[in-house]
Amino acid sequence: MAPIITTHKLSKQYHPPKGPLAIKEIDLEIQEGEIFGLLGPNGAGKTTLIGVLCGLLPPTTGDATIAGHSVGRNPMAVKRIIGVVPEEIALYARLSGRQNLRYFGSLYGLAGRELDQAVDKALEEIALTDRAGDKVADYSNGMKRRLNIAVELLHKPRILLMDEPTLGLDPESRRHILDLVMRFKQDQGTTILYTTHNMDEAQELSDRVGIIHHGRIIALGAPGELIQAMHSEDTLRLNIGISTVSPATLNALRRVKGVKQISSDKHTLTFSLLSAAEVLPEILCIVKEAGIGVRALTVQQPNLETVFLRLTGERLTEAP
Amino acid sequence: MKKLFVIARHEITLRYWDPVVLIFTLAMPLVIAALIYLAFGDVVLGRGVPEAKVPVGIVNQDRGSAWGNFGRLFARAMIPDPAHPALPAELQLRAFAVREIADETRARRLVEREKLFAALLIPPDFSEALAMGRATVEVYIVGRENVLGLAFKSVVETLANMISSGEVTVRTTVEGLLGNPSVRAQLRIGLLDDAMANVARAASSPESNPIQIRRVPPVAQPARIKLAHYLAASIAVMFIGFTALMVSATLFQDKTQGTLQRMSITPTRPEVILGGKILGTYLATLIQLGVLVGGMAALEGILGGNAGDDLQAASPLGIDLLGLTVLILTAAAAATGVGAAIAGLAGTYTQAANYGRAFLVLMGLAGGVFFPVELFPAPLDLLSRVTFHYWAMSGYLKLALGSGLTGVLPHSLILTAMAILFFAIGNRLLKHRIGFL
Numbered sequence: 001m002a003p004i005i006t007t008h009k010l011s012k013q014y015h016p017p018k019g020p021l022a023i024k025e026i027d028l029e030i031q032e033g034e035i036f037g038l039l040g041p042n043g044a045g046k047t048t049l050i051g052v053l054c055g056l057l058p059p060t061t062g063d064a065t066i067a068g069h070s071v072g073r074n075p076m077a078v079k080r081i082i083g084v085v086p087e088e089i090a091l092y093a094r095l096s097g098r099q100n101l102r103y104f105g106s107l108y109g110l111a112g113r114e115l116d117q118a119v120d121k122a123l124e125e126i127a128l129t130d131r132a133g134d135k136v137a138d139y140s141n142g143m144k145r146r147l148n149i150a151v152e153l154l155h156k157p158r159i160l161l162m163d164e165p166t167l168g169l170d171p172e173s174r175r176h177i178l179d180l181v182m183r184f185k186q187d188q189g190t191t192i193l194y195t196t197h198n199m200d201e202a203q204e205l206s207d208r209v210g211i212i213h214h215g216r217i218i219a220l221g222a223p224g225e226l227i228q229a230m231h232s233e234d235t236l237r238l239n240i241g242i243s244t245v246s247p248a249t250l251n252a253l254r255r256v257k258g259v260k261q262i263s264s265d266k267h268t269l270t271f272s273l274l275s276a277a278e279v280l281p282e283i284l285c286i287v288k289e290a291g292i293g294v295r296a297l298t299v300q301q302p303n304l305e306t307v308f309l310r311l312t313g314e315r316l317t318e319a320p
Numbered sequence: 321m322k323k324l325f326v327i328a329r330h331e332i333t334l335r336y337w338d339p340v341v342l343i344f345t346l347a348m349p350l351v352i353a354a355l356i357y358l359a360f361g362d363v364v365l366g367r368g369v370p371e372a373k374v375p376v377g378i379v380n381q382d383r384g385s386a387w388g389n390f391g392r393l394f395a396r397a398m399i400p401d402p403a404h405p406a407l408p409a410e411l412q413l414r415a416f417a418v419r420e421i422a423d424e425t426r427a428r429r430l431v432e433r434e435k436l437f438a439a440l441l442i443p444p445d446f447s448e449a450l451a452m453g454r455a456t457v458e459v460y461i462v463g464r465e466n467v468l469g470l471a472f473k474s475v476v477e478t479l480a481n482m483i484s485s486g487e488v489t490v491r492t493t494v495e496g497l498l499g500n501p502s503v504r505a506q507l508r509i510g511l512l513d514d515a516m517a518n519v520a521r522a523a524s525s526p527e528s529n530p531i532q533i534r535r536v537p538p539v540a541q542p543a544r545i546k547l548a549h550y551l552a553a554s555i556a557v558m559f560i561g562f563t564a565l566m567v568s569a570t571l572f573q574d575k576t577q578g579t580l581q582r583m584s585i586t587p588t589r590p591e592v593i594l595g596g597k598i599l600g601t602y603l604a605t606l607i608q609l610g611v612l613v614g615g616m617a618a619l620e621g622i623l624g625g626n627a628g629d630d631l632q633a634a635s636p637l638g639i640d641l642l643g644l645t646v647l648i649l650t651a652a653a654a655a656t657g658v659g660a661a662i663a664g665l666a667g668t669y670t671q672a673a674n675y676g677r678a679f680l681v682l683m684g685l686a687g688g689v690f691f692p693v694e695l696f697p698a699p700l701d702l703l704s705r706v707t708f709h710y711w712a713m714s715g716y717l718k719l720a721l722g723s724g725l726t727g728v729l730p731h732s733l734i735l736t737a738m739a740i741l742f743f744a745i746g747n748r749l750l751k752h753r754i755g756f757l
């Protein structure tokens with residue numbers, strides 16, 4: 001099956017020739033019905049890529065096609081089949097939720113009964129029917145984010161480009177939006193390009209992820225495959241409070257099969273393990289025999305954050 | 321096309337959804353107008369604004385008589401000649417710009433069209449009648465409040481009284497007249513002494529005044545301008561300028577909050593988005609102008625209430641509605657065009673709001689919003705012509721003085737040209753400023 005979104009050596013430079021190159025020669029293929037997570041820190045080029053794909057920004061070089069339509073040459077055809085959820089809450093705060101939906105729905109060519117039905121359905125989808133007549137200014141941040149998404153559901157787009165839709169949300173609101181995104185895929189088969197710098201979201205939602213760093217896609221694949229490809233280990237941290245660890249105990253711990261590395265500081269013993277689940281009982285046994293009290297224990301399995309760290313030497317949340 | 325109106329309607333909804341905007345754009349101008357009306361409601365400007373020299377005309381149709389052509393003498397006496405002053409300084413004829421007109425019908429028409437404040441009409445039999453002891457001249461004035469025309473009439477009356485009030489006065493007049501080369505020519509042929517003797521005889525007779533001033537009431541009296549109307553018009557024109565700045569507000573605020581980008585992502589052409597926003601501003605300006613003009617008419621009805629007064633004709637709803645409509649449509653277009661150009665030049669909402677307002681106040685000042693342009697020195701007077709304020713104001717005042725659509729057609733055409741020019745500038749600059757449009 002032909003990919004629904006394709007980019008070929010797509011680059012975007014702001015204020016050429018001296019301006020920054022926001023995305024660099026991106027080659028990407030996204031299949032229909034897929035949720036593709038674009039993972040990267042702030043300033044990596046995620047929003048620029050979405051801007052180019054939706055025709056808001058002209059590419060400097062290369063091209064992108066959506067459902068066979070060139071973004072540069074036939075932007076109107078592209079705009080008819082996509083929905084773009086922007087990072088910022090792009091709504092009229094003085095108007096009600098319903099007024100906002102009606103206005104943008106009209107710009108998508110909806111009118112009359114069709115528009116009324118689309119607005120009602122979108123409000124239902126985001127559970128805002130009861131508050132539809134209230135001013136957006138009076139909504140909570142989560143409600144605004146949901147309405148921000150609902151605007152792009154009105155015309156039933158085949159492709160949804162979502163730029164950090166959960167930015168700044170509390171866990172409950174975030175959960176609501178993640179469930180909503182999953183529903184789009186399951187119920188309507190919508191293709192979703194979802195940008196985030198939250199690795200958990202990307203890992204949970206995405207069929208495939210692309211890791212973008214300094215405008216380049218540096219890794220591409222299913223989350224599990226990427227993690228596996230990094231040959232990453234589990235990390236075990238034992239909080240031992242004021243207990244001291246003798247050299248003999250440390251040697252005993254190093255001899256446990258599956259322990260790759262041990263480091264200790266004042267209160268914590270940190271282990272790199274091939275599989276935490278397999279060696280954890282033995283480690284705890286040695287520690288107990290040595291009379292070391294364990295106050296807390298954490299096991300961290302490798303994830304996309306680890307992949308990003310391995311690939312860039314930077315933590316995702318700390319990268320510029 | 322449909323989306324153009326969707327966007328325009330949305331702009332109006334956004335604008336008038338806000339009570340603060342309603343207060344500042346609609347209520348406040350009306351309150352100011354009401355205060356002005358209460359303060360200056362009875363002050364009348366006469367025919368618009370007085371000019372430095374009051375234009376009047378003289379039509380001398382006097383055929384003359386065997387005694388000479390006294391009409392010619394009379395006419396020449398009215399025309400100031402610094403080298404040979406024909407009249408004493410106290411007559412203040414210097415205030416008038418007197419021109420001779422050959423045709424009586426034309427002179428009357430000029431007065432009726434307000435090109436002249438008054439016309440002195442000397443009849444064909446003036447010399448003959450004067451020689452017989454009683455002559456009549458006519459001062460043609462239109463409108464009771466034509467103060468300057470009445471002043472001219474009083475000058476003519478003074479001159480007539482000087483002729484009629486005895487030998488000394490006649491001599492004085494004759495002395496004055498003797499300074500005129502034409503009079504000297506008449507004297508050379510020996511006719512004037514006899515004529516003056518005849519005048520003197522007539523003056524000493526029981527019949528009081530050999531030259532009677534007959535004031536002919538006008539057939540139809542055009543409207544006068546009240547100061548309150550003038551200022552109300554200027555407020556309306558000033559405020560539509562501020563409303564026109566909405567182009568920048570709507571574009572830059574939408575850009576900042578991301579809604580402009582969101583609109584651009586929908587299958588709507590950039591020119592439709594920009595056009596819709598400008599159309600929305602234009603319609604908001606039209607609404608404002610309509611409300612202000614209508615509101616001021618209502619105010620006059622409430623606060624003035626002097627029905628039957630000929631000043632009532634100056635009411636906005638008492639003037640030519642077709643002319644007023646065309647003027648409002650074109651004035652709003654010109655103001656919106658200027659707003660678009662300011663938005664394009666500014667680049668940000670803050671710049672547009674701050675510099676734009678300052679610029680509009682300056683334009684308003686130059687365009688006669690605060691002071692009548694007739695009071696300006698020559699260069700500023702010319703500068704006023706490049707402002708939409710001037711053409712809108714002068715068009716409105718012309719309508720209030722009784723003109724119809726044809727009278728304000730030049731104003732409307734100039735306003736339309738301004739609208740096209742400024743829209744073109746604004747469109748070009750805005751496309752550059754807002755890359756994705």
